[in-house]
Amino acid sequence: KTIEHPVYLPEAIRKITDFESGKDRGRIYRFISSAPRPPDPRASDSGFPAERADLCALLDHSDSWRRETAQRLLLERPMTEDVPTLAEFARSGKTGPGRVLALRSLEALHALSEETLLAGLADSEPGVRENALELSAGKAGESALLRERILRMSGDPDPRVRYRCALAMGLFEQDGKAEALAEIALAGLPERWTRAAVLSSTDDGARLLHLLAEKRVFEASGAGELLRPLARMIARQEPADTAKRVVGALLAPPGEIGGSHLALTVGVCEGLPEGSEGLPQQEAFGRVFAQAKERAVREGEPLSARTVSIELLGYTLADFAEEILRKLIDPREPREVQTSAIRALGRLTDSHVGGFLVEKERWEGFTPTVRSTALSTLLSRAEHIPALLDALEGGQVAIWTIDPNSRLQLLRHSDPAIRERAGRVFEAVETGDRRKVFEDYLSVLSLSRDREHGQEVFKTHCAQCHLIEGEGKEVGPDLTGVRTQPDEALLLHILVPNHEIVPGFTNYLVETVEGDLLSGLIAAETPTSLTLRQAGGEEQTVLRSEISSIRSTSLSLMPQEMERTMTRKDLADLIGFLKGN
Structure with missing residues (x-):
């Protein structure tokens, strides 16, 4: 039976599809015995005791429905005499879930005491401690006992409790808070949300960094994932000279420069208003930049270490890094190396990145992902755009390689001269009827399919923006569930991506006060910043104070004219992979 919404199917398929089929049957079936059924005790509340103490006792019941119904009945008819019973139950109930329900009930009754919370924080069950932490966070500002107890929980053996502990510390001030956050950070380095909780609760980033260094964080695996955003935070919180001094002290000799030191330096460069201006001339930072230059090209170096080294080179001077970055934009290098080198090259001042990237042979040799990165780099700064327009006018860059979103940018x-030139370049472009392309390519659905080759096509053309069964990047919609869609629908969405845009996946253009133009999906918003997610999963955060304008393009981030980058057999194999056949 058809279970798709009409809007997701091609028009031709809609005409021959009965969307009412199966409407009288539903999609979930229940087998019913012919024997008489006993009455369901859950059909009403009549089977619950009237005595309040007995209702409280049911919070320990093994059946979650009975536990939660008992709690509902207690809260629907609240009585002050329930409070002592619930408080005692929160301390000595037989089960963890029951004690949690008692705590939550007391909170709903505005009767949650400091004594009861302290008992919950010391509970033997991690789930009770986690809930008690959440309930204590808003009250800790008025209770020294609660604050001290929360700080002592930084060493809790359960990661969820430590995560909740870090969040709670963001709501109060207390001596020893930085030490407690450092302990949680070290224990939770591999955990993304724990790192975020620690950073969000940190009032003194410089103090936290000092404590982490004392605890030898630079030797820990994955420390760069914490140190980079921490250094960025310090650079934005502190005066520039202070931030440079704090970070520089940890980079000074003696000692080997490792990946964590590189990540730390990238972070401070990202956070400083003037970027890395003057840093390469300082001895401590100069060591790191020199090490980055070596590691960026070193054979056998882990890919993650190479890419962070390349990123760092983008904050140096053109005469120091431009030559080496150009060499890394080579089809023999991994895609991640090429895209990192392109972005780094685009940040260099006084570089000639525009003319370099649009050289005909080089542009034509870019894979779709690398070309997308090159295009976004060229469009990000006004000084790079004339070279792109020159190449479009001269035929070195084919107009079809400029996707609709980029044309719109x-x-x-904001520069009238750029708008005028772009108008002349694109005025003769025949956008064409994508429906006709779709109809022309319907024949690929009858071709034989090679699922393994289709997976390789997916990795090349789709994995930088889509996930399927955990493989790929989370930029566009997850494709794991598309197997239920008809072949024609999949082909339509590949060839006509603007046919239907899933809510939340519209592309936006953001112009900064300095004239830079950024594009991408809105991945996150805070009161002070906006985070754009671009193809390949690359994210860029912009402070709201730096935004001049923001507008939706009403277009999908997915490029059109995908048929130009793959053969008909590639398309057939790709659909076979997506369908699992």
């Missing part, structure tokens, strides 16, 4: 640019 040029046509709506």
